[in-house]
Amino acid sequence: MIEFSIKKELLGVNGVLNLDVSMKLENGEFLALSGDSGSGKTTILRCLAGLEKSKAYIKVDNEIYQDDKVFLPPQKRSIGFVFQDYALFENLSVERNLLFANQDKFLCDKILSLLDLTKLKNRKPHTLSGGQKQRVALGRAVMRMPKILLLDEPLSALDVNLRSKLQDEILKIHKEFNITTILISHDSDEIYKLANRMAILEGGKFTNIGTPKQILLKTKGSQKFAFYGRVLEIQRIDCVFLVTISIAQQLTQVVVCDLEDIKVGDNVMISTKAFNLNLSKI
Incomplete structure (x- = not known):
C-alpha cells in the first residue's frame, strides 16, 4: 500500500x-x-x-x-x-x-x-x-x-x-x-x-x-464517440465548412454546417449525436 x-x-x-x-x-x-x-x-x-x-x-x-x-x-x-x-x-x-x-x-x-x-x-x-x-x-x-x-x-x-x-x-x-x-x-x-x-x-x-x-470514454447523451483536438484551418465551401483539426498527433478534416463562434486555434470536441457530426468549442 x-x-x-x-x-x-x-x-x-x-x-x-x-x-x-x-x-x-x-x-x-x-x-x-x-x-x-x-x-x-x-x-x-x-x-x-x-x-x-x-x-x-x-x-x-x-x-x-x-x-x-x-x-x-x-x-x-x-x-x-x-x-x-x-x-x-x-x-x-x-x-x-x-x-x-x-x-x-x-x-x-x-x-x-x-x-x-x-x-x-x-x-x-x-x-x-x-x-x-x-x-x-x-x-x-x-x-x-x-x-x-x-x-x-x-x-x-x-x-x-x-x-x-x-x-x-x-x-x-x-x-x-x-x-x-x-x-x-x-x-x-x-x-x-x-x-x-x-x-x-x-x-x-x-x-x-x-x-x-x-x-x-464520453457517453453523455446519445454520443457514439467524442474526440478532442485543435482547429488548424477553416475553409468555407458553398454552404458548409471544411475544418482541419489536429487530434493526437494526427490531422483530420470534418465537414460541418455551423461553426458558431469556433475559430482557428480553438480547442474543440468532435462528437456524433443522432447520426450528425457536431463540433463544439471547449
Whole structure:
C-alpha cells in the first residue's frame, strides 16, 4: 500500500498555485496523472522521490518516507525515476549504466533481454537512438527493484510508432515485476493502454479519479464517440465548412454546417449525436 498527502505552494505563470493532493494506491497499480502544464504533476513525482521538499505524508508499505519528523533522502527511498531527458551516464556502456544502480548481473541480463537491449549492452549512450536510450533509462530505474516507478512523460519526444513500441516495453516491465507505477501523460491512447487508474490534476488538486475508461470514454447523451483536438484551418465551401483539426498527433478534416463562434486555434470536441457530426468549442 502506498499512501501520500502532499501540500506545496508553487509559483507558476498565473501566480501562486497551492498543490494539495492525496491518494492511496494498492501495490502493483498503474496510475496515470494528466492535466494542464503547470498544474503540479511533476512536482508530485519529485516530492514522492524526495527531490523536492514539501509539507507531506508519504508512507510506502510500513515505512514512512516523510512526515512532520521524517524525511528520507532520495537514495533511501525505494523509487525508480525515468525522466524525459534519459539522464544516462555517457561514459558508461548500456550494461554498466544498469549495473550502476544494482550489481546484480543476473537481474541485469534479465532486464536487458526484456527490453531487447542485450545486443546493445556494450554500446555507449551517444551511439544509441532516442528510443534505445529511453529503454536503457527504464531498465536502470527497474534495476533498483523499486516499490514505486515514476515516469515523467518519458515517451513524449518520440514518434508515434516508437512510442507505441515503448509503451509495450513499459507494460511488459510493469507486469513482470509488479511495480506500482505512476505515469505523467497527456496521451489518452497511452493512458488507456497502460494504466488501470487515472487522476486529473487541475489547479493543484485532483478533480477526477477513476479508471481511464470512466474518465476518457464520453457517453453523455446519445454520443457514439467524442474526440478532442485543435482547429488548424477553416475553409468555407458553398454552404458548409471544411475544418482541419489536429487530434493526437494526427490531422483530420470534418465537414460541418455551423461553426458558431469556433475559430482557428480553438480547442474543440468532435462528437456524433443522432447520426450528425457536431463540433463544439471547449
